[in-house]
Amino acid sequence: MIDLFYTQLTAALANRDGIDRIDWREFAGHRFLYVTSSLAHRELITVILQDAEALVKGTRIRCQCNHIRTEEQRSVFRFRFLVPEEKMFCCGNQCEDCTLHRQQ
Template sequence: MDVNEIWDRFISLLSEEPGIIAAEWRKSAGIPFLYLDTVSTDRKEIEQKIKRCAVRAMRGKRLNAETIFVRSGKHEWVYRHRFYVPQEKMFCCGNLCSDCIRFR
């Protein structure tokens, strides 16, 4: 699994969303940023579109997505967005955790 393929699919899905004019991602200092040009000025609506497209791009993969608002202009939005593999326990610690390796 290549994360660049996930990013490409994610950006293409975002670009097809109604209300989003342009979407691109760039890395700055090793941190991926998502740049959006939109028609809408509603932050919740934009974040719902990002979440919906991220879920569709990750379908069938064991990934999580994290999106953090950075700044906005008139119709420009910048988010720190990343796809990452969740960390899992590799042994039982004996504390009866709900995500214990024994319950698999």
């Protein structure tokens, strides 16, 4: 399911003016976003975060984007969508942190 967010983010960024190429690579379990763009560095980060936040609006998922390096017009970011680690449903094992015990 989370892969759908990465696919949608890629499509959203591909439709932006000033962004020429988008690639995803995975190293040591982390996803890296490679972007070739004529946009200024700050503007590029703003565009990425705006599109990502628009995708997760109304969900409990958050996004995190860390700049790694820039070489000429190619920038590399460690990007990830973060899913909450708390329990979302009752598993029936009578756990201490059961969702049924939460105050609404």
